[in-house]
Amino acid sequence: xxxxxxxxxxxxxxxxxLELSGQEMMDLREQxxxxxxxxxxxxxxxVEECDDSYNVHPNALELRPDEPRLMGDSGQQLVSRSVGATxxxxxxxxxxxxxxx
Amino acid sequence: MKEQSIExxxxxxxxxxxxxxxxxxxxxxxxxxxxxxxxxxxxxxxEKAEAQAAAIDALTPxxxxxxxxxxxxxxxxxxxxVEGEPLTCAxxxxxxxxxDYNALVVERLKQAGAIIIAQSNMDEFAMGSSTExxxxxxxxxxxxxxxxxxxxxxxSAVSVATGYTLCAxxxxxxxxxxxxxxxxxxxxxxxxxxxxxxxxxxxxxxxFDQIGPFTRTxxxxxxxxxxxxxxxxxxxxxxxxxxxFTLSCEVAPPVRKVRYPISFIEQLxxxxxxxxxxxVQVLEAHGVVVEPVVSELWTHALAMYYILAPAExxxxxxRFDGVRYGNRQEESEDSLVKxxxxxxxxxxxxEVQRRILLGNFTLSAGYADKYFQHAQKVRNKLKQELDRxxxxxxxxxxxxxxxxxxxxxxxxxxxxxxYLADIYTVVANLIGAAAISIPGPSVGGLPFGVQLMAGQFQxxxxxxxxxWLQQVTDFHRSSPAEL
Numbered sequence: 001x002x003x004x005x006x007x008x009x010x011x012x013x014x015x016x017x018l019e020l021s022g023q024e025m026m027d028l029r030e031q032x033x034x035x036x037x038x039x040x041x042x043x044x045x046x047v048e049e050c051d052d053s054y055n056v057h058p059n060a061l062e063l064r065p066d067e068p069r070l071m072g073d074s075g076q077q078l079v080s081r082s083v084g085a086t087x088x089x090x091x092x093x094x095x096x097x098x099x100x101x
Numbered sequence: 102m103k104e105q106s107i108e109x110x111x112x113x114x115x116x117x118x119x120x121x122x123x124x125x126x127x128x129x130x131x132x133x134x135x136x137x138x139x140x141x142x143x144x145x146x147x148e149k150a151e152a153q154a155a156a157i158d159a160l161t162p163x164x165x166x167x168x169x170x171x172x173x174x175x176x177x178x179x180x181x182x183v184e185g186e187p188l189t190c191a192x193x194x195x196x197x198x199x200x201d202y203n204a205l206v207v208e209r210l211k212q213a214g215a216i217i218i219a220q221s222n223m224d225e226f227a228m229g230s231s232t233e234x235x236x237x238x239x240x241x242x243x244x245x246x247x248x249x250x251x252x253x254x255x256x257s258a259v260s261v262a263t264g265y266t267l268c269a270x271x272x273x274x275x276x277x278x279x280x281x282x283x284x285x286x287x288x289x290x291x292x293x294x295x296x297x298x299x300x301x302x303x304x305x306x307x308x309f310d311q312i313g314p315f316t317r318t319x320x321x322x323x324x325x326x327x328x329x330x331x332x333x334x335x336x337x338x339x340x341x342x343x344x345x346f347t348l349s350c351e352v353a354p355p356v357r358k359v360r361y362p363i364s365f366i367e368q369l370x371x372x373x374x375x376x377x378x379x380x381v382q383v384l385e386a387h388g389v390v391v392e393p394v395v396s397e398l399w400t401h402a403l404a405m406y407y408i409l410a411p412a413e414x415x416x417x418x419x420r421f422d423g424v425r426y427g428n429r430q431e432e433s434e435d436s437l438v439k440x441x442x443x444x445x446x447x448x449x450x451x452e453v454q455r456r457i458l459l460g461n462f463t464l465s466a467g468y469a470d471k472y473f474q475h476a477q478k479v480r481n482k483l484k485q486e487l488d489r490x491x492x493x494x495x496x497x498x499x500x501x502x503x504x505x506x507x508x509x510x511x512x513x514x515x516x517x518x519x520y521l522a523d524i525y526t527v528v529a530n531l532i533g534a535a536a537i538s539i540p541g542p543s544v545g546g547l548p549f550g551v552q553l554m555a556g557q558f559q560x561x562x563x564x565x566x567x568x569w570l571q572q573v574t575d576f577h578r579s580s581p582a583e584l
Contacts (some may be wrong), residue, residue: 002471004462012465016457017422019446031187032459034517039404042469042479045397050478056294056308056533057557061337077201083429087254090424095437 001040003033107267107321111214114157114172121154121172121216128174131264134584135466138246140238141259143179143189145219153216157410168214169328176209176260176269179220180227181312182301183207190303191235192225195427195447195572204301205333206270206312221256221269225450226418229253229275230522233513234452235400241509242284243581244547251281251522254315258285261315262581269311269315273306275406276501276526277365278313279538281411283501283550286540286579288571289315289565290548292320293557294533295340297326298333298490307338308414309406316578319539321566323348342558354387355565356495363393364400365499365525370564373549375507377500382425383574384498391498392449394490398483399528405483406527407520408463408476414508415460418453421445455516491556496566499525500540501550525552535560537567540576548579 004012009029013020020028071078076088084091105113110361113119115436129147157165157172166169171263177183180190182200184207189195207217212417224234232255240255243263250259254271258281261269271278273291283291290313296351297312304310314325323346332341361444366377423429431445451456463472490497502522512519530537535553543549555563571577 007460008462012458012461016214016454016461017442017445018449018454018457019442020454028455028458031455031516032462035407035459035520036462038517039408039472039476042401042404042408042476045401045479045482047475047478047482050481052474052477052481054308054477054480054484056338057340059295061336061342062334065198071201081198081201082425083197083427084238084424084431085573092424093431093435097170 002036004029004036106222107316107324108171108317110267111169111171111173115168116162121157122151124172124174125150125154125218128265132219134531135243135263135265137344138584139241139243139259139263139264141221141250141256141265142176142219142238143191143222143237143256144187144195146186146217150216150218157214157216165214168560170210171214173215173268174218174266175215175303176219176221176257176266177207177217178223178254178257178269178274180223180303181206181270183217183220184222188303190226191237192448192450192453193236193420193428194444197238198427200301202301205298205335209328215268215346219260220267221254221255221260224253225453226303226414227274228275228414228452228456228518230280231507231512232256232281233509234450236450239509242506244286245506247508248547249284249509251284251506253277255281257315258282258289260286261285261287261317264580265319267317270312271315272302272310272312273530274309275410275530276523278315278503279526279536279550279552280523284297284506284548284580286548287315287317288319288322288537288539288567288577289313290319290326290537291529291535293331293535294558295338295351296342296344296535296558296560297329298331298339300333300335304417306410307417308413309410310384318571319537320348320571322537323564323568324421326564340558344560346561346564348565350482350527351569353570354384354389356389356445358390358392358494359384359496359498360392360394360494361489361498362396362399364396366393368503369500372544373500373504376544376549377551379542380498380570383570387573396486396490398479398486398487401479402483402528402531403520403524403533405476405479406523407459408472409480411460412464412473413460415457415464418457419423421448423448452516480531487528487534488556495555495562497554499552499554501525501552505544505549529554530565533557535563537563539567539571540579542576543579553576
């Protein structure tokens with residue numbers, strides 16, 4: 001049966017951008033392992049000749065034309081919803097990490 | 102109002118026998134009576150609702166005739182966009198976010214003359230089965246205030262059970278309309294995947310999510326469906342189909358043969374089994390053949406669901422990064438990664454974090470084949486198996502839930518136990534089928550639902566049969582005792 005290791009749990013938290021305390025990490029790892037213990041039963045099902053792409057309905061999806069368009073009069077309305085909006089732009093903190101001195 | 106159908110209420114408003122303002126007033130009387138105890142709503146819009154109602158009352162009867170839901174108060178789950186209003190998904194991360202546009206369903210309801218009176222509480226991002234995972238409040242079941250209303254659309258279910266409204270919208274990804282409908286003694290309909298546009302619904306698991314109505318009866322649900330269905334270019338999964346939700350009033354049952362999954366029934370407790378069998382007896386007494394069916398894969402449905410839905414959710418919820426939407430947690434020295442991590446860690450509650458981590462795990466290199474790809478293959482196999490089941494019958498009948506509503510706090514410490522509350526409802530989402538929960542005989546004085554499921558786009562057959570059952574029984578007429 002698959003078990004998530006302590007180290008891999010740390011990797012998952014980092015990838016999903018979640019900061020977890022030691023206790024949260026321990027509790028979540030235990031809960032996820034319980035869930036995996038339950039879903040592991042699915043491995044018993046033979047899936048030979050089964051397709052791994054699934055379409056909920058058989059009809060082909062009709063996509064809209066891939067054309068740029070503005071919502072409302074301008075995109076400014078959307079940008080203004082951001083708490084970090086500055087001068088009509090999204091503001092983000094510096095992207096490059098500073099080296100530890 | 103609770104005793105009237107939507108059809109007859111709208112007729113009364115249209116001809117001026119009842120004023121829309123009176124309906125809104127009646128809704129807020131019920132809200133004032135129940136809301137301090139039940140906490141089903143995240144916000145209500147009394148002034149706006151009164152103004153809209155007054156505008157409808159000012160129309161001529163001929164003008165109101167053009168509005169199929171003239172004056173009908175409705176409640177909307179807080180993961181469906183209402184322009185200009187908050188759209189929080191009951192999450193801190195979206196606490197201050199407002200919607201810039203109306204969801205398609207909101208557009209259609211408004212065009213039909215319905216009045217949005219409130220937005221309802223839910224489990225955060227629709228992840229949960231009890232509405233205890235809301236970041237803001239725990240909603241209580243009006244039948245017993247120490248119990249949960251079910252979830253994730255618990256606030257919408259309570260809104261109908263208490264008479265705030267005859268129609269509330271919810272969303273159903275693994276049972277989030279049907280399970281709370283069962284716990285609260287109301288009718289909850291999950292349409293086939295692709296029936297209603299999800300434009301404006303905040304995505305949880307995109308190959309499962311559907312919007313649907315809570316009502317007191319299947320007849321009312323059909324009336325709402327007639328307004329909501331149809332192709333919408335803004336949701337590429339919505340389907341063009343010759344929908345017709347006009348229900349017949351035949352005395353004879355609209356189905357000949359119904360099947361029930363024997364493994365599910367064998368798991369039920371004595372009282373729950375008796376409730377289910379009472380519904381079977383009603384069908385048999387009217388000449389419907391009811392037979393058991395064995396399915397190996399149905400017992401694996403919950404496992405499939407808890408691999409696939411969190412995987413989709415982990416991807417959908419990656420967009421919440423504090424840059425574009427909602428709250429942002431930031432300290433002056435934070436890098437971008439640190440700010441995003443701080444925002445997500447403080448913004449998402451424990452259940453949402455659990456599912457993001459689980460979904461990320463099952464999609465990880467080295468595990469994706471074993472979990473995600475394998476579950477997709479089993480999902481295909483389940484669909485084929487269900488197609489064979491439906492070839493030999495008109496409908497599948499089963500309980501909506503294993504038990505009645507559980508106590509608040511009873512399952513919060515053990516996520517797996519909580520997930521099992523959805524064991525009978527996830528099948529319909531996995532195969533994109535139409536399914537409805539209607540009240541069956543109560544168990545120990547609490548509501549207990551029975552579920553009817555048919556193949557994809559057999560929505561009318563489901564509603565027609567549920568409507569017929571509600572003509573020959575009165576299980577759906579019970580209401581919680583007034584406070």
